[in-house]
Amino acid sequence: MIVGLTGGIGSGKTTVANIFAKFDNVAIYNADAEAKKLMNTSPILKSKIIDEFGAASYVDNQLNRPYIANLVFKDKSKLEALNAIVHPEVKNHFQEFVNQQHHKDYIVYENAILFESKSNLKCDIIITVYAPLDVRVKRTMLRDNSSKIAVENRIKNQWLEDKKLLQSNYIIDNLDTEKTQIQVIKIHNILTEKSH
Ligand code: ATP
DSSP states (O other): OEEEEEOSTTSOHHHHHHHHTTSTTEEEEEHHHHHHHHHHHOHHHHHHHHHHHOGGGEETTEEOHHHHHHHHHHOHHHHHHHHHHHHHHHHHHHHHHHHTOTTSSEEEEEOTTTTTTTGGGGOSEEEEEEOOHHHHHHHHHHHHTOOHHHHHHHHHTSOOHHHHHTTOSEEEEOSSHHHHHHHHHHHHHHHHHHHO
């Protein structure tokens, strides 16, 4: 069973995924983290990115993140081009991961752009982590040491929260960490039951 875990920037997806990770019968896949790894390790991805964005995309064989970020966050078509290169590779990589997880009851697939990338279609269940916009902006500024405007620009490229919440099976309100834990445990018990 594949459980999509999504939510806006700074909503607390990784925080929630870390709570799910404590259960032995659950496997976790973080699409964003795996995409970042694959951009440095996959020869196919590297050559496609260089073809699209130029040789400056890599420095010392590592993705030149500031260079790419600067290009894609100013130009939506460049972001779409990058996503069109990266997403199919991540999807393949995730499928290989799924094939190796038969012993687990369910897999939590964390993806900030689950709906935007149509990955929701691969999920049996969808959980959206929710926190109000101002809280998310403050958390992200603090975590990434970035400006308000930089965080807001990233948010602009994502769907509005309402649209995600309406298509979710479960919504986790992530304001108070203890209450978040309780919600995760309840959902985990239901999902474990469902998977049997
Ligand atoms: P992104 O989409 O940018 O990867 P995310 O949704 O995965 O973000 P997290 O990285 O889990 O969000 O959380 C963002 C920041 O907010 C982190 O620094 C985290 O420690 C903090 N945070 C998460 N949940 C809470 C909470 N309930 N109370 C206080 N701080 C929190």
